Amino acid sequence: xxxxxxxxxxxxxxxxxQKTLAATFELPGLPYAFAPGQAAVLSLxxxxxxxxxxxxxxxxxxxxxxxVTFATRTASGSRxxxxxxxxxxxxxxxxxxxxxxxxxxSGEELVFPLIFLAGGIGxxxxxxxxxxxxxxxxxxxxxxxxxxxxxRTAEETPxxxxxRQWNELGVARWxxxxxRSAKSGGTPRDELVRRALEEIxxxxxxxxxxxxxxxxxxxxxxxxxxxxxxxxxxERLTVDLFFGYA
Ligand SMILES: Cc1cc2nc3c(=O)[nH]c(=O)nc-3n(C[C@H](O)[C@H](O)[C@H](O)COP(=O)(O)OP(=O)(O)OC[C@H]3O[C@@H](n4cnc5c(N)ncnc54)[C@H](O)[C@@H]3O)c2cc1C
Numbered sequence: 335x336x337x338x339x340x341x342x343x344x345x346x347x348x349x350x351x352q353k354t355l356a357a358t359f360e361l362p363g364l365p366y367a368f369a370p371g372q373a374a375v376l377s378l379x380x381x382x383x384x385x386x387x388x389x390x391x392x393x394x395x396x397x398x399x400x401x402v403t404f405a406t407r408t409a410s411g412s413r414x415x416x417x418x419x420x421x422x423x424x425x426x427x428x429x430x431x432x433x434x435x436x437x438x439x440s441g442e443e444l445v446f447p448l449i450f451l452a453g454g455i456g457x458x459x460x461x462x463x464x465x466x467x468x469x470x471x472x473x474x475x476x477x478x479x480x481x482x483x484x485x486r487t488a489e490e491t492p493x494x495x496x497x498r499q500w501n502e503l504g505v506a507r508w509x510x511x512x513x514r515s516a517k518s519g520g521t522p523r524d525e526l527v528r529r530a531l532e533e534i535x536x537x538x539x540x541x542x543x544x545x546x547x548x549x550x551x552x553x554x555x556x557x558x559x560x561x562x563x564x565x566x567x568x569e570r571l572t573v574d575l576f577f578g579y580a
Contacts, residue, residue, distance in 0.1 A: 339377065339384045339428040340364060344421050351485075351492040354455065356393065356405040357418055358426060366399060368392055370431035370462035371574070375430035378405055378417050384428035386414050388578065391458035391547070392432065395466035402429065405492055407455050407579075435529065436574040438463055438471075439543055447538035448479035449545070450506070451556055457483060457492050457547025459574055464505055472504055480534050481506040484527065484552065486514040509534060527556065528563055535564055545572050549579030 350356045369376070377387030386465040390546075394403035408415045421427075438457055439446075448471065450460045460481060464471070472478035481500065485491040491510060501508035511530050514522040535542070543567065547552050553573055560566040 339430050340366065341379070342402070342427050342429045343422055344425045344427065344574070345417075346423060347421070350405055351494065352487075352489045353407060353409040354405060354490070354492045355408050355419055356403055357421070358394070358401055358403045359429070361400040361402065361429065363400070366402075366429075366432075368396055369437050370395060370466045371431040371436040371438060371459040372434040372462075373436075373459075374432045375428070376416065376418075377427040377428040379428060382426075384430075386417075387428070387430070389413050391434075391436075391462070391574070391576075393458040393461045395462055397466055403520075404460050405461075406454065434574070436547065436572060440468070444471075444474050445476065445545065447476050447542040449480055449534060449538060450481045450541050451544065451546045451548075452481065452483045453546070453552030453556060454485055454490070455492055455550025455579075456546075456552065456574070456576060457497075459547050460545070461496070464500055467505075469503070469505055472506075477507075478504050478539055479506050480509060480510045480538065482511060482530055482534065483512070484511045484548075484556070487512050488515060524555065524559060527559055531559060531564060535566070538571075540564075540566060543570055543572070547572075547574035548576055550575045551575060551580060 345358045345360050349452045373389050373391045376386040377384035390404040393405045475515050497508045502508040511526050
């Protein structure tokens with residue numbers, strides 16, 4: 335049991351894609367600070383103490399504190415995912431201190447174009463960044479960040495409506511790759527990704543700073559395409575691996 339874990343209360347749950355749940359919690363009136371892109375361990379309350387937990391990226395912005403939101407795929411049906419799906423407003427959970435180095439560039443680095451590649455549920459750290467920064471990222475770097483979301487279908491794309499709004503408001507330029515949609519016409523996933531990346535990199539150039547988040551298999555195949563097919567320099571890639579997903 336972690337003494338530093340805070341007891342938090344569930345406020346609401348929302349379905350943000352097929353088998354994908356967002357849960358919002360309220361923190362007690364204690365100080366809690368995190369940077370967009372960081373994660374924390376969310377634990378079930380077992381006998382009033384932190385029980386089984388999972389590392390989840392904070393999907394809300396620091397500006398939304400004392401509320402914090404996490405979003406997670408529930409398809410595995412694990413005990414943890416079942417518990418969070420069945421929880422009711424007011425139920426107690428525990429929240430660890432935040433951690434992680436998946437952070438936006440600061441200062442001079444911010445002048446380079448930004449590309450965010452979200453594999454499936456890997457949208458969560460980017461949602462925090464985009465909600466926190468709004469249009470300031472577009473104004474400080476050279477234009478709005480490009481957000482590429484990679485999912486099988488539109489229905490499986492988390493926060494799809496919010497992505498559409500970011501695109502409309504100039505917060506981010508959104509490129510959706512939905513590999514099993516009718517539009518993709520049976521083209522293999524890697525080819526769809528390669529075409530999307532080609533178009534993005536033509537616009538930003540190889541100077542871009544590229545952020546990649548999601549399940550390890552997705553992140554690995556995306557970074558492989560980037561480095562092997564485009565010669566994108568590894569040192570400009572920052573990755574957030576959601577270990578625990580196949
Ligand atoms: C930095 C980071 C950020 C992440 N962000 C997100 C996110 O925003 N959204 C999201 O959905 N997922 C995120 N994950 C992955 C998340 O931690 C889970 O691994 C994933 O959601 C699968 O959980 P599961 O319960 O469905 O799978 P399971 O197969 O039940 O378990 C997955 C992992 O949890 C471990 N585990 C199993 N049982 C226990 C237990 N009793 N106590 C502790 N660990 C156990 C397993 O060893 C396995 O590694 C992130 C992971 C990391 C490392």
